[in-house]
Amino acid sequence: MDGPRYYMACLDLTGRSVLVVGGGRVALEKVEGLLASGADVTVVAPQVVPELTRLAVTLVRRGYRSEDLDGRFLVVAATSTTSVNRRVFRDAEARAQLCNVVDVPELCSFILPAVHRHDPIAVAVSTGGASPALAQRLRDEIAAVVRPEHADLARRLRALRPFAQSHFATYEERKAYFAGLVAEALG
Known part of the structure; x- marks a missing residue:
């Protein structure tokens, strides 16, 4: 096996403080994804693309400082300056914070x-x-x-979760119940 074997997870970023270092097109793409996930995003960069100014983010127009990491759940470094990206990663690692340096997997504690x-x-x-x-x-x-019918089915199954919790005592029983409903709906 080459490189790390990643543990796949879905993060609930709703209301969580996320720092994006960088203000270019790549940073914009990452910010849009973070906002779509409900994150509270702060962007630190001396210059930003105009689209970033129209988003619901906190803009800090200056270079990165280590204290920018204070209170962050995770950080994304998306600058074109290797030394800044390395510093962000080092600082985040020292604080045990999740960090992604865009397009540099060896400087990531998580990848997207x-x-x-x-x-x-x-x-x-x-x-x-x-x-x-x-x-x-x-x-x-x-x-x-x-397809849309898969999304509709997922919504219906989510609505049944409280019923399953109250009517089936074990995880295995709930798993079998939902597997049966999926098989019935999708064939």
């Missing part, structure tokens, strides 16, 4: 998969940082399989 959303379903594909282009291609191919 290619994601397709059809709420509440999210399909994520990762190549472990080996090839974002391949991850995007696979995501697009898999996303073509996810």
